[in-house]
Amino acid sequence: MQQNIDELKHTLLIISENQDYKNELTDFFKSDYNIITGSAKYGFDLLIENRSKICGILIDIQNAKKESFDAIELIKNDSDFSNIPIIIITESDSIEDAEKGFSLGVSDIISKPVNLKLCSVRLKNFVKMNEMQQVLHELARDELTLLFTKQSFIRRVQDRIKKHPEKKFGILAIEFENFKLTNTQYGQKKCDEYLACVGRELRELLFTGIPCRYSGDQFVVFYECQSNVNFSYISKMHEDLTTKSPLPNQVIKFGIYEPISNSENIISCCDKAFLAIKQIKGVYDKKIVFYDDKINEKLLNEQKIQNCMESSLLNGEFKVYYQPKHDTKTGKIAGAEALIRWIHPEYGFMSPAQFIPLFEKNGFISKIDAFVLKQVCSDLKKWQSMNMKLVPVSINISRRDYFVEGWFESQLKMIDQMQIDHDLIHLEVTESLYCEQTELIIQQVEKAQKLGYKIEMDDFGSGYSSLGMLSSFPLDVIKLDISFVRELEKNEIVVECMINMAHRLKFITVAEGAETLAQVQKLKDLGCDLIQGYFYSKPLPSAEFEDYLKNQA
Ligand code: C2E
Ligand code: CA
Numbered sequence: 084m085q086q087n088i089d090e091l092k093h094t095l096l097i098i099s100e101n102q103d104y105k106n107e108l109t110d111f112f113k114s115d116y117n118i119i120t121g122s123a124k125y126g127f128d129l130l131i132e133n134r135s136k137i138c139g140i141l142i143d144i145q146n147a148k149k150e151s152f153d154a155i156e157l158i159k160n161d162s163d164f165s166n167i168p169i170i171i172i173t174e175s176d177s178i179e180d181a182e183k184g185f186s187l188g189v190s191d192i193i194s195k196p197v198n199l200k201l202c203s204v205r206l207k208n209f210v211k212m213n214e215m216q217q218v219l220h221e222l223a224r225d226e227l228t229l230l231f232t233k234q235s236f237i238r239r240v241q242d243r244i245k246k247h248p249e250k251k252f253g254i255l256a257i258e259f260e261n262f263k264l265t266n267t268q269y270g271q272k273k274c275d276e277y278l279a280c281v282g283r284e285l286r287e288l289l290f291t292g293i294p295c296r297y298s299g300d301q302f303v304v305f306y307e308c309q310s311n312v313n314f315s316y317i318s319k320m321h322e323d324l325t326t327k328s329p330l331p332n333q334v335i336k337f338g339i340y341e342p343i344s345n346s347e348n349i350i351s352c353c354d355k356a357f358l359a360i361k362q363i364k365g366v367y368d369k370k371i372v373f374y375d376d377k378i379n380e381k382l383l384n385e386q387k388i389q390n391c392m393e394s395s396l397l398n399g400e401f402k403v404y405y406q407p408k409h410d411t412k413t414g415k416i417a418g419a420e421a422l423i424r425w426i427h428p429e430y431g432f433m434s435p436a437q438f439i440p441l442f443e444k445n446g447f448i449s450k451i452d453a454f455v456l457k458q459v460c461s462d463l464k465k466w467q468s469m470n471m472k473l474v475p476v477s478i479n480i481s482r483r484d485y486f487v488e489g490w491f492e493s494q495l496k497m498i499d500q501m502q503i504d505h506d507l508i509h510l511e512v513t514e515s516l517y518c519e520q521t522e523l524i525i526q527q528v529e530k531a532q533k534l535g536y537k538i539e540m541d542d543f544g545s546g547y548s549s550l551g552m553l554s555s556f557p558l559d560v561i562k563l564d565i566s567f568v569r570e571l572e573k574n575e576i577v578v579e580c581m582i583n584m585a586h587r588l589k590f591i592t593v594a595e596g597a598e599t600l601a602q603v604q605k606l607k608d609l610g611c612d613l614i615q616g617y618f619y620s621k622p623l624p625s626a627e628f629e630d631y632l633k634n635q636a
């Protein structure tokens with residue numbers, strides 16, 4: 084039964100099987116509340132009908148104990164209603180009823196005869212407390228995206244895990260590629276719109292998960308694992324987030340950690356999902372990645388390397404090795420490539436594959452390249468002073484070097500200060516570097532070429548379409564990628580074409596990685612000018628290379 088509604092008043096639900104008692108309660112409370120009355124059997128339905136309006140429930144359990152407790156249980160188990168304060172009215176001081184009621188989460192239990200004034204004061208307090216909790220609850224959401232904040236996310240996730248220890252859960256981390264750049268490019272307002280859109284999509288896409296704005300441009304979702312369903316659902320989610328983005332060309336990366344261990348700290352679970360993303364940042368065709376323990380191992384390893392690289396450089400643990408290049412016509416040495424080695428007192432001999440990619444990521448490569456160039460210059464100077472017959476030495480220039488302001492100029496200056504002839508230094512650049520068509524790179528390489536340094540293109544043919552651009556870039560030498568030589572029989576025609584084409588463009592050709600006489604012979608037959616490979620020599624430490632040079636003279 085419902086009275087006339089006063090919009091300014093809260094609504095109280097009174098449940099009792101006794102009409103007279105219902106009337107008595109209604110008469111007492113109607114000045115403060117709109118009243119809805121009903122019986123225990125329909126208590127829950129009344130709540131549903133009046134959703135959002137009801138601020139409190141008085142339930143007289145006399146005459147319908149079972150139905151009353153059933154209704155209370157239903158209410159308390161429903162996340163929409165569980166916060167509504169319930170006061171039970173019992174006919175006696177039954178400890179059993181009290182225990183049962185409190186275990187279900189009711190706010191208070193009052194015995195008949197009820198002091199209604201006292202009951203009213205208590206009810207008001209409970210309603211007020213609940214309202215305050217609602218306000219706090221609102222604060223639990225991030226204003227921009229309306230997703231949970233980190234703190235409330237953690238609390239909710241902990242609750243969910245506690246309630247369902249038998250279930251398996253996962254964490255999905257979401258991060259944007261280069262959001263800082265997006266911010267500079269489009270401004271804060273547009274980026275806020277974008278983040279709000281992501282929030283909206285996440286709320287719409289997720290029925291059961293708990294989504295959260297974890298930090299500025301980081302989001303996480305906690306979800307229940309459902310064997311095969313998750314991955315296709317998550318891929319679809321990735322697609323939706325990408326296609327619905329209001330900003331063009333945004334790249335979103337997903338990191339998944341599942342199943343999480345339910346005893347593991349939630350923050351560390353999220354960290355792991357974000358760590359996984361680190362592995363695919365900047366990797367164009369990888370959008371979704373799973374965390375596994377190897378990633379952790381790799382990152383720990385990287386961390387170790389990162390911690391000691393600077394001191395290793397100072398302590399002379401990095402060494403420059405030289406690998407000879409031989410002329411196929413004369414068989415004589417005609418050049419060498421400088422290759423870095425790291426001989427660590429604890430980790431031992433490390434090959435570049437173990438640290439160069441990391442140094443390229445963290446920028447340390449520019450210090451290494453500068454170190455190699457300086458070492459090469461001082462070795463050349465020394466050999467010159469010994470009147471040795473010298474050959475040009477190629478230096479590997481990393482893509483990052485061009486973007487360090489002043490790096491290139493200062494290296495050229497250093498060479499001149501050491502009084503090294505320009506034709507003794509070759510610069511090896513990689514093919515992918517030219518493909519990016521960065522003006523900044525071309526300008527610097529062109530300048531070096533004009534100053535008399537020979538420019539070699541490393542790893543030619545290793546995967547980027549490159550034939551067309553050969554004529555339009557500053558180049559002198561083409562180094563065929565090692566993979567062609569590895570399968571020379573299969574690649575014979577391709578290699579022959581590449582060599583012919585390079586010659587027509589007046590480039591010198593170098594083949595890398597020849598290990599057998601048959602390979603050397605074949606490359607010679609195909610017209611290749613120079614060969615660098617284990618057939619002649621592995622990369623050698625400076626002193627051994629010095630002997631090698633002397634023996635060749
Ligand atoms: P890269 O520039 O293509 O160097 C050639 C690699 O092929 C070297 O590996 C060399 O040891 C190897 N190699 C040469 N001949 C043979 C052969 O007959 N058989 C086999 N199996 N391998 C052969 P390394 O020294 O391990 O260097 C790997 C890569 O690390 C280099 O590839 C280069 O990209 C990078 N790197 C090495 N030193 C430097 C450096 O000082 N600066 C920069 N930026 N990168 C460097
Ligand atoms: Ca090279």
Ligand code: CA
Nearest residue numbers: 541542565595
């Ligand atoms: Ca190479």
